[in-house]
């Protein structure tokens with residue numbers, strides 16, 4: 573596929589993912605989020621500083637070192653480039669990264685509480701383990717980025733982290749998968765908080781992960 577076609581395809585996927593997040597109702601009041609997709613080499617496509625009403629042509633091409641190669645970024649987005657590229661560097665299989673302030677997931681981030689995997693969608697959409705918390709550091713700072721890298725090293729199979737006192741960072745093979753996981757995580761966080769009022773959420777049985785793997789394999793075959 574040509575360079576331009578890859579860019580166009582990834583840009584369309586990011587716009588669709590952004591719209592899906594608004595449709596699912598997982599955005600905070602401010603509508604703040606940033607989304608990115610991996611291009612070839614050490615380059616990504618990144619939202620320019622807004623996601624509401626995003627159009628494919630507005631996405632910027634940014635090098636892993638933060639240099640804007642095409643398009644323009646608001647300063648707010650320049651700050652978050654390192655947060656995204658840290659994930660791409662740490663996880664070669666990741667094709668898209670999404671950051672949101674989804675309210676219930678952010679409640680866990682503010683409380684410094686890891687989010688357990690105790691709902692079916694989380695188990696199925698790529699997060700069959702708790703979402704760990706990355707210690708706070710100013711957005712885009714070395715402290716914050718180093719914290720993300722350290723947690724990803726310690727938790728090699730997690731597809732999401734909570735950013736303490738900030739929000740949620742989710743990643744997946746493509747933008748649609750990452751967006752699905754944002755929704756699954758936000759739903760789970762909401763359910764955890766609701767369940768706390770009626771006695772508390774309960775863990776899956778120990779063999780749940782294996783049972784889901786077998787069920788998914790049966791559907792795929």
Ligand SMILES: [Zn+2]
Nearest residue numbers: 671672738739
């Ligand atoms: Zn943020």
